[in-house]
Every structure is written in structure tokens, then in C-alpha cells.
Amino acid sequence: MTGKERKGISGLRIRRVISYVILILLTIACLFSFYILLINSTRNHVDIQKGFSVLPGKAFIRNFKNLMVNQNLPVLRGIFNSLVIAAGSAALTTYFSSLTAYAIHAYNFKGKQAVFTFILMIMMVPTQVSALGFVKLMRGMNLTNTYAPLIIPAIASPIVFFYMKQYMESCLPVEIVEAARIDGSPEFRAFNTIVLPIMKPAIAVQAIFSFTGSWNNYFIPNLVLDKKDMKTIPILIAQLRSADFLKFDLGQVYMLIAISIFPVIVVYLFLSKSIVQGIALGSVKG
Numbered sequence: 270m271t272g273k274e275r276k277g278i279s280g281l282r283i284r285r286v287i288s289y290v291i292l293i294l295l296t297i298a299c300l301f302s303f304y305i306l307l308i309n310s311t312r313n314h315v316d317i318q319k320g321f322s323v324l325p326g327k328a329f330i331r332n333f334k335n336l337m338v339n340q341n342l343p344v345l346r347g348i349f350n351s352l353v354i355a356a357g358s359a360a361l362t363t364y365f366s367s368l369t370a371y372a373i374h375a376y377n378f379k380g381k382q383a384v385f386t387f388i389l390m391i392m393m394v395p396t397q398v399s400a401l402g403f404v405k406l407m408r409g410m411n412l413t414n415t416y417a418p419l420i421i422p423a424i425a426s427p428i429v430f431f432y433m434k435q436y437m438e439s440c441l442p443v444e445i446v447e448a449a450r451i452d453g454s455p456e457f458r459a460f461n462t463i464v465l466p467i468m469k470p471a472i473a474v475q476a477i478f479s480f481t482g483s484w485n486n487y488f489i490p491n492l493v494l495d496k497k498d499m500k501t502i503p504i505l506i507a508q509l510r511s512a513d514f515l516k517f518d519l520g521q522v523y524m525l526i527a528i529s530i531f532p533v534i535v536v537y538l539f540l541s542k543s544i545v546q547g548i549a550l551g552s553v554k555g
Contacts, residue, residue, distance in 0.1 A: 303530075305321070306523060306526060306527055306530075307325075307527060308322060308323070308324070308325050308326075309519070309520075309523040310329065310332060310520070310523040310524045310526075310527040311325040311326040311327070311328060311329040311332070312325070312326030312328055312520060312523075313326065313328040313331070313332070313520045314517075314518050314519045314520050316328070317519040317520065317523070318519065328520055329524075331520075332518075332520040332521055332523070332524040333524055335518065335520070335521055336521045336524050336525055336528075339509075339521070341497075341508070342505050342508065342509060342525075343497060343498060343500070343505075344505065344525065344528065346498055346500075347500055347501055347502045347504070347505045348502060348528070348529075348532070350416075350499060350500065350501050350502075351484055351501045351502045351503075351529075351532075352532060353416055353420075354416055354419045354420055354483055354484075354490075354501060355479075355480045355481075355483040355484040355532075356480065357416065357420040357423070358419070358420050358423035358479055358480070358483040359423075359475075359476045359477075359479040359480040359483065360476075361420065361421070361423045361424050362423040362424065362426040362429050362475070362479045363429065363472045363475050363476050363479065365424045365425075366426050366429035366430040366432075366433050366475070367433045367464070367465065367468055367471075367472065368460065369388075369430050369433075370430050370433035370434040370436075370437055371433075371437065371460055371464055373385055373434055374434060374437040374438065374441065374443070375443055375446045385434075388427050388430055388431075389427065389431065391425075391427045392427040392428055392431070396488065396489065397488070400488070400489065400492060403418070403422075403489075404492045404493060407493055412493075413493045413494070413495065414493070414494055414495055414496045414499045415499075418489070418493045419483070419486075419489060419490055419493065423479070423483070426479070429475045429478075429479065432471065432474075432475060433468065433471055433475070436468065436470075436471040437464075437468070440467060440468075441464065441467055441468070445463060445467075446459060446463070446464070449463055473540040473542075474540075476536075476540060477536055477537055477540050480533070480536050481533050481536075481537075484502070484503075484529075484532065484533055485503060486501075486503065487503035487504065487507065490503065490504055491503075491504055491507075502525075502528075502529045503529075505525065506522070506525055506526060506529065509521060509522055509525055510522055
């Protein structure tokens, strides 16, 4: 091996070590906030006010008990409400966005490009712009304090549709669909048995994103949910943080936040195998 080759291998090893160090530092930076959250959930209100601590406290069980016996915070019911809304939204938005993307991708019809452009234009409309009209519509239909206003609108998600459309262009040849049609397969059967299995990585990615977005959503649920038994976790967290000085307990706040992120972590771990693959394969073709 020549000196030039040795120098090249040495340089490659140095770059690899630098890359690993940077990745480790980025990982620590990303996980540090979760570590602080878990540490503070084990400390009482007075200790948290004293400042940062690396070591856990001794108030974990007390914070948990105080949170569970709080009459104004139905935590378990809030978790159930958030799970129903987030899971329902994720299921609807991934299935119907995939179905819409399939219609644009696999069919040629007049006005196809106009429909695609119109859907993309909807992405630019902020939620706050239509919030007032949406709330008035829900009240007129007597759908406030129900799951419907927070789950059914997930059917129309332009962002998820766009991702699914780009993924199909990368990974779903139209010839496969045409072969299924020649074999006499109905369209919905071809979609459910052929297209959806191919779309699994993309569906996993958008499921976790949709679940997390719905789980953390505070704006719309706060407008359409008034009953205590229908409130979601973000509303309960805001309600606990806005308590008066005598009832305010930072230990309970951190405990509730720690409980609220646990289902998201579980869903992420469950779908993590498909996330990297889906992001890589679903990228826009150059």
C-alpha cells in the first residue's frame, strides 16, 4: 500500500470519526429536553423553582397521585379522548389521502392538473382563517363536544395528499394498476390489495406525523370542546398551567406533560422501522 493510499484511508477514518461525534452531539441535544422533562416530573414545585438539576428528585409518586386525584383534571378521560381523536384522524387522513393521490396518479381525466393545483392551493390557507366559520358550522350542526369535528375533517389533508402523490410517482408504476385492471380486479380491490401494501412506508410516516399533530392540537379542540369529560390532553395541560398561584404546581405540570408524550413515543417506536424508509423513498424525484 502506497503512502498516498494510507493517507486517503486515514483521512476517511478521521471524517468518519468527526461524523459520528457530530451525530452523537445532535442526538444528545435532541434528547436533552426529554431528559429535563423526566427529571422535573420527579421533583416538587419548590425544587423545580430552584433551577436545573441533573439528578432526579423524590416526588415522582406524589406528583402522580396529586395529578390523578385532581378533581378539575380528568387525566385518564383526557388521554382516552386524545387517543380516539388522534388515532381516528391518522387512520382517515392516511387512507383517504392515499385514495385521492391514487386517483390523480392512476387516472387521466380532463382538469386533472387543475384539480391538483387547487388542492395544493388549499395548503396555503391557515387554519386560523377558517376557524370562526368552522366553529359556527359545527354549532349549527350540534356537533360541538363530540369527536366528529376533530376526526372527520382529517379526510381532506392536502399536505398528506401531496406526500402520497410524490411517493406514488417514485414507487408505484401505473403498469401494475393496469395489469390488475386487465385481470378484472375492481378498482377498490386493486387499491386495497395492491396499492396500499406498496404504500406502507409512506403510510407509516404520515400516520406518525398525523397522530402527533392531532395529539398536540390545542387550537381547534379548545374552540369546539366545552365539557370537562370531552377535553383533550393539551387543553388539560393549559388548564393546569393557568391555575391560580395557590393551586399552581410545577411538579404536576411536568408530570402531565411527561404522561402526554408517552403515547406518541409508543406510536413512534411501533412505526419507526418504516419511517426512515418512507422518507427516503417518498422524496420528490429530481
